[in-house]
Amino acid sequence: MFRDWFKKDEKNNSRDIPDGLWIKCPQCSQIIYSKDWNENYKxxxxxxxxxxxxxxxxxxxxxxxxxxxxxYKNVAPVDILGFTDTKPYTQRLKEAQEATGLKDSILAGQGEVNGIPIYIMVxxxxxxxxSMGSVVGEKVVRVVERAIVDKFPVVSVIASGGARMQEGLFSLYxxxxxxxxxxxxxxxxxxxxNILTxxxxxxxxxxFGSLGDVIIAEPGALIGFTGPRVIEQTIKQKLPEGFQKSEFLLEHGMIDMVVERKKLKSVLYSILNHLWRKVW
Incomplete structure (x- = not known):
């Protein structure tokens, strides 16, 4: 009889927990309610x-x-080299397009930041x-040309591993x-x-990722030409703690400020408001 009290009723004790209800922080492994995670801008x-x-x-x-x-949402990449690594480039493009809903790795458009009109590339x-292939380069140039005509500031948000090897020399161009x-x-x-993430x-x-009049970075972002492991193997020296992180680069003068995500828009507006008055 007493034994029955401790029996586990699988039907009554099991709980259907929806997928994605909780998020584990990739850095500290803190478990966070997904609603709170999204409301705090991840x-x-x-x-x-x-x-x-x-x-x-x-x-x-x-x-x-x-x-x-x-x-320029219809500007799309082509496999001009017929490139194949572990899979054909055309297949990689199709998979990436289906997964993201984007034609390529950059989204361009016109919008406003607290009423200030800008062009933005994300x-x-x-x-x-x-990665940067021919489409990224083409969109950047088209946005710039349009901004010069309209006299609108340009903002770019960078998140990239570099040039796209599947396009070879065309990507380096x-x-x-x-x-x-x-x-x-x-x-x-x-x-x-520039906003570096x-x-x-x-x-x-x-x-174009480091040529801004003002360069902002998010906290803890990896910023550099190549990864720290490659640099260490090349120069045969141990790199300083935090090398290529936003805070290190701010201290050494490569970027102008480190801004946490929830303050980005207000800081961007302040900068645009100042430069807008200066230019016009």
Whole structure:
């Protein structure tokens, strides 16, 4: 009889817990209610870890509701080299497009930040590591040319592993192409602001990703041309603690400020408001 009290009734004691109800922080492993996680913009309430956002989540974070209009959304990549690694490039593109709903790793459009009209380019790391191919370069140039005509500031949000190897030399061309475009933007005295997120690396950082009049980074973001392990193996030296993190780069003068995610829009508005008055 007493034994029955301790019997486990699987039917009565089992609970149907929906998938995605809880989130484990990738950095500190804190278990967080997914609603709280999303309301805090995917920032850990315990350790402050900033998880990656999709391109559309970035738009929702930075751009006034109802003001964003996507441009050049039909510009799509092609497999000009017929490239295959572990799978054909065409298959990689199809899988990435289906998974993200994007044609390539960058989303471009016009919107407003607290009433200030801007052009914005947002990279999405989910699309083949946010890599830069011909489409990224083409969209950057088109946005810049449009901004020069309209005299609107340009904001870029970087999340990239660098140039896309599946496009070979064509992807490397984009470094010079985008840098030249930003140069024309600067000559026209149009403000250009970079927001570096985790990760911001390689060819993208070495071109349009680090040419801003003001460079902002999120806390703890990996920022650099190549990974720390590769550098250590090359120079045969141990790198300083926190090397290539936002805070280290701020201390050494590569970026202008480190801003936590929930304050990004207000800080961006303050900068735009100052530069807007200065230019116009």
């Amino acid at each position: 920032v850990c309430i315990k350790c402050g870890y900033h998880d990656q956002l999709t391109a559309w989540e970035r738009i929702d974070l930075l751009i006034d509701y109802g003001t964003f209009k996507e441009i 990279m999405d790391f989910r699309f083949i590591g946010g 984009q470094m010079a192409k985008t840098s030249a475009a930003i140069g024309r933007l600067s000559k026209a005295k149009i403000p250009y602001i 985790h990760p911001s690396t390689a060819g993208v950082l070495a071109s």
